[in-house]
Amino acid sequence: MWKVFGENGLRMMFWSLQRLLLIILLFPCHLQLHAFYLPGVAPRDFQTGDSLHVKVNKLSSTKTQLPYDYYFLAYCKPPRVSNSAENLGEVLRGDRIENSVYTFKMRETESCKVACRIKLDAVSAKNFKDKIDEDYRVNMILDNLPVAVPRQKVDRNGEKFYERGFEVGFKGTFVGRKERSYFVNNHLNFKVMYHEDVETGTARVVGFEVTPLSTNHDYKKWDEENIQLTTCKPGKPTVFGTDSVPQEIGADNEVVFTYDVSFESSNIRWASRWDSYLHMNGDQIHWFSIINSLMIVLFLSGIVAMIIMRTIYRDIANYNQLEQDEALEESGWKLIHGDVFRPPENSSLLCVHVGTGVQVLGMSLVTMIFALLGFLSPSNRGGLMTAMVLLWLFMGLFAGYSSARLYKMFKGTDWKKMSLKTAYMFPGFLFAIFFVLNALILGEKSSGAVPFQTMFILVLLWFGVSVPLVFLGTFIGYRKPAPEDPVKTNKIPRLIPLQPWYMNPIFTTLFGGILP
Known part of the structure; x- marks a missing residue:
C-alpha cells in the first residue's frame, strides 16, 4: 500500500475514515439501518379482515419415498390451479405448491364452510384407498407455515407436540360388518394462531393447526348459493357426536368437503414460530450416535496420522541423504520406501x-x-x-x-x-x-x-x-x-511377494469400512 498510495495518500485515507466515523457518531438520528430477509421468509402483517390463502403441497408418507401431487386425489379444485413461484430445489424434491379453495379472513371465525361436493368414481376411490393403506398425509401451507396436527403426550404431563400434515383417511369397521372399510377425512377444523402488535394493530401468523374429521354430510337442498346441510350449520360451532357416521370411500359415493376456521391469540413471536415444527414427533434421527461415531473415526484417524508422521519423519530424512543405489538392511514396510x-x-x-x-x-x-x-x-x-x-x-x-x-x-x-x-x-x-x-x-x-x-x-x-x-x-x-x-523413487521396482488371502483389496475395503 505504501508503494501504491504513498505517504500523502495514506494520510488522506486516514483523515477520510476519521471524518466518516465522526459523522456516524454525531448524527445517528439521520441514519437508517436497513435489514434484509431471505427469500420467502419475510414477515407479513395482516389487518383484521385481510384474506389468508391456504396453499396445498405434496402428499407424503413415511412408508414410501414417492410424493404425489395434492390434486392426484379427488379433492376440491379451484377454478384455475396455478403453481407458486418455485426454485430448482423445490422441483427436485417434488414440492409442488399450488392454490386451493380454502380462503380465510383474518380474525373472522367461520364454521361449516362448504368447500365442494364430489362424486367418486372407481379410479378416484381406488386412489384414496391406496393412499390410506400407505399412510399418506396431506400437507398445506399458510403464510409459509406448514399445517400440523396437535397431539397430547400421555407420559410427559400432557405435553403438546405436532405432527406435520394430516392423514388422508383411516380404516375401520361398521357394526354388523366383517370387512374393513375406508373413510376419508372430509371435514377440517383449522386453527390459526396469531401474534398481535399492540402499537399498529396488525397481526402475524405464528401457528397453523388442523384437526381432521370424517363425517357423512347430509343436506336437504343443494343450491350453490344456499347450501343447507343437516349435519352442521353455518355460523354455529360444528360438533359431531360419537354416533355420527364417517364418510365411507366407494365408487359412486358422494363426498361433501367442509371446514371450520378459528383464530387464537398467541404469545409466540414471529421469529420463534418454527420452534414447534423443529421438535415434531416422528422419525427421530439419532444425532448423538452419528456425532459419536464421527468423533471416534476422526479421533482414531488423528492418532494414527500422528503416529505415522512421528515414525516416518526421521526415516524420510535419512533416506533423502542416501543415494538411491545404496542398500539398507530394512524390514517390513520400510522395504518399499523407494516405491511408494x-x-x-x-x-x-x-x-x-x-x-x-x-x-x-x-x-x-x-x-x-x-x-x-x-x-x-x-x-x-x-x-x-x-x-x-x-x-x-x-x-x-x-x-x-x-x-x-x-x-x-x-x-x-x-x-x-x-x-x-x-x-x-x-x-x-x-x-x-x-x-x-x-x-x-x-x-x-x-x-x-x-x-x-x-x-x-x-x-x-x-x-x-x-x-x-x-x-x-x-x-x-x-x-x-x-x-x-518426499522420498526419492527407485529406478527398478521392488518385487512384492504374494500376499495372504485376507490382504485382498476386497477384504481390506470391507474391514476398513466396518468402523465408520
Missing part, C-alpha cells in the same frame, strides 16, 4: 477420483457454513437443494485444479484427456442413474418426477458452468510446477 511414490497403473483415474472428492468436500463444507449462518432455514423451501446443486457446479474449478496437480505429480502429459474425465465421468454416472430413476418415478405418476424442462436446465448448467470451470481449474493447476516427492 511411483505412479500407479491407472494414475489418471486416481486423479479423477481425487478431484471429484475435492468437489464433493468443498460443496459439503460451504453448504454447512451457509446452514450455520441461517441462509438455509426450513422456511426457505428448496434452498438446501438449490445451494447444493449450485455449489457443486462452482466447485468444478477446485476439482480440475486438484486433479491436475496430482496428475502432474505423476508425470502425466495428456492433461486435456484427464480434464475431460474429471468433467464427465462422475457427473455422467450420476445423471444416468438419475435419468433411470426419474423414468420409474414418472411411470408411478409421482410429483417427485423431474420435468423434462428441469432436466434440460440441469444438463445446460452441467455443460455451461461445471465443464468450463473444470477445464479452467485444470489449466491453472497444470501450469504450476509439480510437487516434489
